[in-house]
Amino acid sequence: MSNSNFTRRGVLKSGAVAGAGVALPTIFTASSAAAYTNEPMGSSVTLGFNVPQSGPYADEGADELRAYQLAVEHLNGEGDGGMMNTFSSKALQGNGILGKKVEYVTGDTQTKSDAARASAKSMIEKDGAVMITGGSSSGVAIAVQGLCQEAGVIFMAGLTHSNDTTGKDKKANGFRHFFNAYMSGAALAPVLAARYGSDRKAYHLTADYTWGWTQEESIVASTEALGWETVNTVKTPLAATDFSSYITPVLQTDADVLVLNHYGGNMVNSLTNAVQFGLREKQVNGRNFEIVVPLFSRLMARGAGENIKGILGSTNWHWSLTDEGSQAFVKSFGTKYGFPPSQAAHTVYCQTLLYADACERAGTFNPCGVVEALEGFEFDGLGNGKTTYRADDHQCFKDVLVVRGKENPTSEFDLLEVVEVTPVEQVTYDPNHPMFAGGNLGACNEGA
Amino acid sequence: MDAILLQILNGLDKGSAYALIALGLTLIFGTLGVVNFAHGALFMIGAFCAVSLQRLLSLSFETVDPTRTDFLGNPLKVKTPYIESWFGPETGAAIIDWSVPLAILFSIPIMLLVGFIMERGLIKHFYKRPHADQILVTFGLAIVLQELVKHWFGANPIQTGAPEAFKGSFDFGVLLGFDPNLIIYPYWRMVYFGFAAVIVAAVFAFLQFTTFGMVVRAGMADRETVGLLGINIDKRFTIMFGLAAAVAGLAGVMYAPINSPNYHMGMDFLVLSFVVVVVGGMGSLPGAVLAGFMLGILESFASMNWIKSMIPGIDQIIIYLVAIAILLTRPRGLMGRKGVMED
Known part of the structure; x- marks a missing residue:
């Protein structure tokens, strides 16, 4: 027979003391020994x-x-x-x-x-x-x-x-x-004006969050600067899956370009819906109706399949x-x-x-x-x-690619073709540009 | 006028999907008394049946084309579907092109089996448990199913096109005397609406005109009495669960060309379909169909620009506002039985 002195309270007390003991060296190294947050001490x-x-x-x-x-x-x-x-x-x-x-x-x-x-x-x-x-x-x-x-x-x-x-x-x-979105607009707008004319009327569908808003603002500004008119800008919920009720009002306007400020699944679905409703075959005042996807991603373009063929957009790298x-x-x-x-x-x-x-x-x-x-x-x-x-x-400035959905892809990866490499000078802006105003870089923080 | 007509048409295909999912949901609730939050996942599995058949039919062998190179500069491996080598390029390509309609046949046994396994393996153990338990377990099951699909097919949408013959759109405007290109409607969405109508009619006819259906309806009205007559109603209800799963699956198969399937599509439809069931009346089959189309059309109207400019965000909440109004004024729903949801 053996006697045990363990009690619930005793175990808790011992555990707390032991825990504090184990934590003590860590607290010291974290707060006073390190010169900055998570300074690597080992190999x-x-x-x-x-x-x-x-x-x-x-x-x-x-x-x-x-x-x-x-x-x-x-x-x-x-x-x-x-x-x-x-x-x-x-x-x-x-x-x-x-x-x-x-x-x-x-x-x-x-x-x-x-x-x-x-x-x-x-x-x-x-x-x-x-x-x-x-x-x-x-x-x-x-x-x-x-x-x-x-x-x-x-x-x-x-x-x-x-x-x-x-x-x-x-x-x-x-x-x-x-x-960024400004760079997309600055690179894409001249190509759009050169290919589609400088008197187009654009209708924007925009994902309703920070990225969508800034992209819409950038594309509107850059295309209007080249003579385009913005017929309407409509925000669409990020959770939307069927865009038909947002696409069909486009038919009731005199817009001849649809700009899809959508990314990921939103882009795949809105583009698919736009094609289903015949926008790519539509003629307005004797000219082809055009669709533009300002930010392209190859991974997501795959989801849109044939629908991306011929559609212009921009990308960071290909x-x-x-x-x-x-x-x-x-x-x-x-x-x-x-x-x-x-x-x-x-x-x-x-x-x-x-x-x-x-x-x-x-x-x-x-x-x-x-x-x-x-x-x-x-x-x-x-x-x-x-x-x-x-x-x-702290923004990188470099050339921007204007791309187009490839008409005759040779493989499942060959979905986009580079139409133009826009030189960095064309996409550079002043640090105090109104679209980037309001922030403060502040001082670096080394923590610890 | 043209805008209103267009939104009615728009609401029809959305309403068709709501109606088909809600029909299965309310069928399960009416027969088994189970609130099945995994029903949206069945819709998603149906859509992925279409994706799977398209991939199966597109299974290919590789031949090396020395005249072309791949992205690494190696000789390009050209893929040719087996089906094209067996039946010839044209016939093979046509079979692949028609993979979505063919997936209807492919999906029925799969969905019946999925429904049977789901009911026998899990849901039957929750018949006598509170609705909260049923919701938790079926919601958990839905998450497991969608994560499995994501693991297998990836997170991005997968394009699953309609047959070439149904691509493009029909100009209703010209038919009704409007200018061209004002009221156009994609052919496949018309097919979807027609398909939904046929499925709904078939389910109603099955329940109305067959002995099996009659017993099921009797069981829905008074399960105990039917049981006392020596009829094994549980077995029939299990079959009805499989049937509801098949209806949701078929709705998913045919929806695949409308919006590229993704693992989350079931969840996107589930909540709205539940609202449809509640508005239509829990357990009421005609109510589910009526509410499905009604709410689909209302949702389309609410996303018209001039309505949204008056009430921002109305397109996102209209269905829920209607549900609140119905629950406050008529808790049993539009066509629900007296007493249901009213105690």
Whole structure:
């Protein structure tokens, strides 16, 4: 027979004392030993990849994750090196970042701002991520960028196209490689005017959230500047699936162009509905009715099938580009995964390399050092020609592609063809441009 | 006038989908007393039956074309569907082109089986449990089914086109004396409306004119008495569950060319279809059909620009406003039985 002295209260007390004892060293290292949030102390550094692994943009998120994994391989000296070989900066040596092996954790944004913030917070607080990157939605990017600013870590945005990300919601710790709605308008409008004439009447259907609003504003401004008239702008709910009741009123107007400020499933469905209702065969005043999709994505164009043929839009990057950097990335990605990368994959791969390179050049992971290294950084060899990370708003400035749905695709990936590479000068704007006004970059935050 | 006619036409196909889903929902509620939140998932599975058959028919073998290269610069692998090599290019292409109508035949046994497994494997254990339990378990099942579909088919919509013969649209305006291109309506949406009408008529005829249907209707009215007469009503109700699943599945198959199927489409329709059932009257088959078309047309009207400019956001809430008004003034719904939802 044995006597036990364990009581429920005793166990709780012992547990609390033991827990405090275990936590004490961590509290010290977190608050006083580290110079900045999540300063890597060991032989590795952890990056946080926050992408939609569920929800409507899960396919884009999966492609982003593939690109991140490829970038980590290349940074650690594995694989063929991809665009590290063509990148104009030669600071990266293939031995990790600052000699520390690159490791990563992933989070699921679910394309919901609250879920994205929760997963980013968890990666920063529990996993010690020194940088957060990813996302396939502007709403999510803006939310996570704000969180990273508060937490004192760098945020390298993924696929976010709203002007607000580097406009009124810009933050010192946040950087965007992807182009934005203003750039789409500036690149696309001259092509539209040249092909369809400068006296067109446009009807806009717009997804009712930050990205849709800024894209509509940008396209309206750029097309009206070239002589187009805007007949109507109609907001459509993000959750809409059948757009027929929004498409049919177009028939009652004298509009001869329909601009679909939609992305993802919205774009697939609205474009499909527009084609079903005969808009592509419609004639107005002896001219063909035209449909425009200002932001194209190859992954989503696949869902629209034949309907995208001949339709003009813009994109950040396309795998068919023949420059050395794009070819190296397509070869590396295609060999590993068996299909070409999407623009989402390209932009996040670039962001990972750019962050790592900035750390190397700054000689530190300290966010303020990284910010200093990235601000005004000029580079080449990452697939978009000469590019600058503007210091005023942390937006990348580079050439923009105007693309068209291909008439005779040779494969399931061959959906878009590049119509024009719009030079960076044409899409550059003043940092105080009204569409980007109202924000304040503020000072970098190193946390800790 | 032309705008009103156009919105009525618009409401018909949306109303057709609501009516078909709501018909199955109310059939299940009327026979088994189960509130089935997985019914939208059955609609989604039906649409993916169309996607699956299209993919099955498009299964291909690869031949290397040395004259062309792929994205990596390797010789291009050209895919040729087996069906085209078996039946010749033209016949094979025509069979693939008609994959959605063919999927009607393909989906019926699948949906009956899915319905049977769902009812026997899970839902029958919840007959005597509160409605809240039924809602929780069927909602959970719906999420599991949609995640399985997403895992298998991906998150992006998959285009599943109508046969070439039904592409394009019909100019009703010219027929009615309006200017051309003012009132046009896609051929496939007309087909969908006609198909929905045939299915609804077939279900009603089955319940009205067959012995089986008569027993089911008797069971719906007084399950206990029918049981006392020595009739195994449970077995018939299980068959009715399969039938309701097949109706939802067929609605999904034919809807695939209207909006490219995606894993979430069932959820998009589910809530609205429940509102349709409540407005029509829980357990009332004619009520479900009437409310389906009525709410589909109302929703279309509410999205007209001049109405939205007067009441912003009305297109998103009109159906719920009608539901609130009906529940306040006539809790049993438009054609519901006296006593149902009124205690």
